[in-house]
Amino acid sequence: xxxxxxxxxxxxxxxxxxxxxxxxxxxxxxxxxxxxxxxxxxxxxxxxxxxxxxxxxxxxxxxxxxxxxxxxxxxxxxxxxxxxxxxxxxxxxxxxxxxxxxxxxxxxxxxxxxxxxxxxxxxxxxxxxxxxxxxxxxxxxxxxxxxxxxxxxxxxxxxxxxxxxxxxxxxxxxxxxxxxxxxxxxxxxxxxxxxxxxxxxxxxxxxxxxxxxxxxxxxxxxxxxxxxxxxxxxxxxxxxxxxxxxxxxxxxxxxxxxxxxxxxxxxxxxxxxxxxxxxxxxxxxxxxxxxxxxxxxxxxxxxxxxxxxxxxxxxxxxxxxxxxxxxxxxxxxxxxxxxxxx
Numbered sequence: 118x119x120x121x122x123x124x125x126x127x128x129x130x131x132x133x134x135x136x137x138x139x140x141x142x143x144x145x146x147x148x149x150x151x152x153x154x155x156x157x158x159x160x161x162x163x164x165x166x167x168x169x170x171x172x173x174x175x176x177x178x179x180x181x182x183x184x185x186x187x188x189x190x191x192x193x194x195x196x197x198x199x200x201x202x203x204x205x206x207x208x209x210x211x212x213x214x215x216x217x218x219x220x221x222x223x224x225x226x227x228x229x230x231x232x233x234x235x236x237x238x239x240x241x242x243x244x245x246x247x248x249x250x251x252x253x254x255x256x257x258x259x260x261x262x263x264x265x266x267x268x269x270x271x272x273x274x275x276x277x278x279x280x281x282x283x284x285x286x287x288x289x290x291x292x293x294x295x296x297x298x299x300x301x302x303x304x305x306x307x308x309x310x311x312x313x314x315x316x317x318x319x320x321x322x323x324x325x326x327x328x329x330x331x332x333x334x335x336x337x338x339x340x341x342x343x344x345x346x347x348x349x350x351x352x353x354x355x356x357x358x359x360x361x362x363x364x365x366x367x368x369x370x371x372x373x374x375x376x377x378x379x380x381x382x383x384x385x386x387x388x389x390x391x392x393x394x395x396x397x398x399x400x401x402x403x404x405x406x407x408x409x410x411x412x413x414x415x416x417x418x419x420x421x422x423x424x425x426x427x428x429x430x431x432x433x434x435x436x437x438x439x440x441x442x443x444x445x446x447x448x449x450x451x452x453x454x455x456x457x458x459x
Contacts, residue, residue, distance in 0.1 A: 119451045120425045123324075124294070124406060127446035129364070130326035130377065136367040137328075137360070145359045149175055154362025160369035161320065161332055165312035174333040174344055175361035176353045179293045180209045182319050182331045185351040187258070188216040189341050190287055190317065195255025197289075198235060200225035202264050204291060219252045227401060228263030232276035239284050257281050260291040261311065261318075262298035266403025271305045278314040287316035287340055294405065296325040300378030301404035302386065312336050320365075326377045326445045327364040381406040381443040384452050388441060391456040400429070406443045411436055420458055 120126050128134070145151035158173035165171075176182045183205050187197050196219035199206050205213050206220045213220050223234055239254050257277065262268045269277075281288040290311060292298075295318075299308060311318055316337035322330040335341050348354045355361060368374045385406045392410050393399065400409035409429055412420075413436050420426065429438040443452075 118423060118425055119454055121441040121443065121447070121451075121455070122425045122427050124297075124381065124442050124444035125324050126425075127444065129328040130367075130373065130445050132371075132373055133327055133364050133367045136363050140359070140363050147356045147358055148354060149358030149362060151359040151362055153359050153366050157332070157362045157365035157369065160366060161334060164308055164369055164374075165334060165336075166309040167312055167334070167336060171338060172333075172335040172341065172344065174335070174348060175355070175358065175365065176319075176331050176333060176348065177329050177355055177361070178323060179204070179291070179319075179321065179331055180212050181351065181353045182333060183209065183258075183291060184212040184216050185348055185353050186289060186317055186319070186333060186341075187213055187218060187256070188351070189344055189347045190289065191218050191255045192253075193217060194253055196221045196252040197256050197258050198223060198230070198238065198254050199258040200228060200230050200263070202228050203258060204260055204264055204293070205258055207264070221252065221254055225263075227267045228260070228265035229267060229269060229273065230257070230259055230277065232273065232280045235277065236280045236284075239280075239286075254284075254286065256287045256289055258289050258291065260293065261306070262294050262301065262403075262405045262407075265401045266297075266405040266407035266409070267401065268298045268301050268304055268404065269306065271310055274306060274310065274314050281316070287337065288314065290315040290318035292319050293321035293331070294324050294407075295320055296374050296378035297381055297406040298378075300375065300382045302382070303404055316340055320374075322361075322364060322368060324444070325368070325374065327368060328360075330361045330364055332365055377445040378406075380445060381447060384447050384449065385441075385443045387449075388443070388452050388455065391452075391459065395459055397459075400438045408441045408443075410439055410441070412439050416459075420455075423458060424455055
């Protein structure tokens with residue numbers, strides 16, 4: 118079986134595992150107060166072009182991170198604007214609503230929000246004389262890349278950031294697959310742009326080579342002044358915090374984060390070209406490590422005997438949309454074997 122189900126089905130990148138093994142028997146303080154975690158935070162700040170006093174927090178998983186950050190950013194009467202396809206609106210089992218906050222969905226355009234529609238929603242909300250009886254838009258959530266593997270251009274991000282700041286609400290970027298978005302062909306956004314335009318964002322590790330872990334970066338320092346106890350309240354504080362620090366220290370050493378992203382995107386591009394050359398239709402034009410194709414069900418059934426992949430939505434009567442995902446663990450041989458099976 119060859120695996121294209123997701124980008125976290127394998128364990129951890131060998132360079133990260135090597136660092137975990139090398140530090141395994143050392144004794145350090147807990148809860149992220151160890152030297153590895155402090156150094157990891159420094160490396161991330163440097164990569165993002167941020168000052169040394171910018172907070173970097175390490176949490177375990179993406180849903181946990183989104184729920185904790187969003188709860189910290191919003192007042193009790195506020196909700197979060199997101200695309201109707203956004204992860205927090207679709208695939209997080211109501212985690213945001215469980216924290217007492219509503220997800221306010223807007224139409225998506227290949228997974229993306231449009232700045233003018235966000236602005237229109239906020240303007241219309243406050244034009245309604247009964248707005249104090251409704252859930253107020255307290256922040257904007259986007260994913261980079263999106264759940265469809267698409268990416269925002271720098272112009273689109275700047276426009277969204279401008280709308281948020283003109284209405285004094287934060288822009289939060291879910292970077293679960295940030296490594297693959299930044300490595301995408303045609304991407305004109307850098308991690309420093311993300312840090313400049315977002316008020317809070319996170320750098321995904323779970324889907325980019327670590328065993329687990331996400332790094333929350335808070336460029337707008339005034340927004341989450343007491344985030345540490347909130348992390349603990351959400352059950353998101355890892356006692357053996359150095360396990361997160363060691364992994365992110367390795368991820369931001371010798372450009373491992375960038376190398377992982379480029380490797381996966383290169384193989385995804387090879388797969389897409391092969392699919393197109395054989396006449397299969399692309400469901401979404403994604404330049405990242407997630408590729409979506411419309412395949413006849415008989416092809417899906419035949420491939421499924423040797424290939425692990427994922428339906429994207431319900432199975433159709435005659436054909437279905439299927440997602441293939443590459444990662445640091447995908448090899449060129451895996452892709453060539455899949456192409457042979459086609």
